[in-house]
Amino acid sequence: MQHKILFSHPEPEPIPGAIWPVFLPFAGCPYRCVYCAQDKQTGKAEAELAGALHSLKQDLEEALSEGRGPYELAFYGGTFTAMPAPWPEAFLAVAEHYRNRGLISHVRCSTRPDCVDEDSLAQLRTQGLDMVELGIQSFDDAVLAQSGRGYSGDRAMQACSQVRSAGLRLGIQLLPGLPGDRPGVFLHDAQVSASLKPDVARVYPCLVIRDTPLATLWEHGEFHPWHLERAKEELAAALLLFWEKGVRVIRLGLPPEGSLAEHILAGPWHPALGQSARGRALYELIRIQINELGSHSSLCLDVPRRYQGELMGHANELASRYIDLGLSKKNIRYATIRDFCLSPS
Incomplete structure (x- = not known):
């Protein structure tokens, strides 16, 4: 029987640096997806690219003059690689200009998996693009077909390979x-x-947002979104899979930007969804370690202080689960340490 167990959190360390998001709603999108509400999510209507480019130049120049940065510039909200010429090149030229002046460190964009090919990606890389986040949504053919995505799971896999073959970093976005x-x-x-x-x-x-085709399906009883509890449990399980492979999950659930919240009709949205999911994933890691330690009448857990905000989940929702494991709050201590320490008390 072991006396104590030291273990670390498997989540990869975050890469320091701030992201400067540039929202280009619907820009380059071949059509509007059944669930999409970029206008409500970002608070912006369809992007007017000339105006967006002009505003970006002004804002970056102001940030440079104020000594801010560096930033990672991120183009979101549209299908960057499908924007007509000369817009991808124009936005990347601005990014490169400010990279050379020390304000921009990296550049990423989001796009669809059926709107990339290796040659065009390689060209964008020469123009300063560093990462492509693919809106995969799912690898399941039935889900992709019923959601009208217009590509297969095999095409999504191929797109991931093409991003890597072009020498770019890869991001994957899922929409369960x-x-x-x-x-x-x-x-x-x-x-x-x-x-x-x-x-x-x-x-x-997936959320049901007002004025989307998905909202019509939901109103007719033809679509049933996840409930919040299921989302918490499924996201927690997914986190463990990603962490096991050393993958950083940088967002769980839509952020409460623009006027999004007032337009959500149904689905598992909560401002603390990420905290709840991360807390449940951490709970599962600790439960496994308790099983490893063996049977004891009472336990003590030392927790790195950086995890104090998520150990119990949102609003202490996991407190009763820890009590069932033999860990009451009085037996949990937070300290400036790197690893967790589980021991008999």
Whole structure:
């Protein structure tokens, strides 16, 4: 029987630096997806590219004059690689100008997996692009078909390979709970994604947002989104899969930007969804270590202070679970340490 167990959190360390998001709603998108509400998520209507480019130049110049930065510039909200010429090149030229002046450190964009090819990606890389985040959403053919995504799981896999072959960093975005969802689909998507070892991953459980085609399906009883409790448990399980492969998950759920919250009709949205999911993943890691330690009448857990905000989940929702494991709050101590320490008390 062991006397104590030291263990570390498996989540990869974050890469320091701030992201400067540039939202280009619907820019380059071949059509509007059934769930998409970029205008409500970002608070911006469809991007007017000339104006967006002009504003970006002004804002970056102001940041440089004030001594801010460096930043990673990120183009979100549209299909960057499908924007007509000369817009991708124009935005990247601005980024490169300010990279040379020390304000920009890296550049990333988001796009669809059916809007990339190796040659065009390689060209964008020569123009200063560093990372491509692919809106995979799912690798499941039935989900992709019923959600009208217009590509297959094989095409999504091919796109991941093309990003890497072009010498770019890879990001994968998943959207669980789409039409066609079935038990086990998201877990499989997370396993596939983790096996590809992207540099980053994002997971946005599907929401029903006003004035989208999905909202019409929901109103007619033809679509049923996840409930919040399921989202917490499924995201926690996915986190463990990603962490096991050394993948950083940089977003869980949509951020409360713009006027998004007031337009959500249904689905698992909560401002602390990420905290809840991360807390449940950590709980599972600790439960495994308690099983390893063996049977004891009472236990003590020393926790690195950086995890104090998520150990118990949101609003102490996991307190009763820890009591069931033999860990009451009086037996949990937070300290400026690197590793967790579990021992008999």
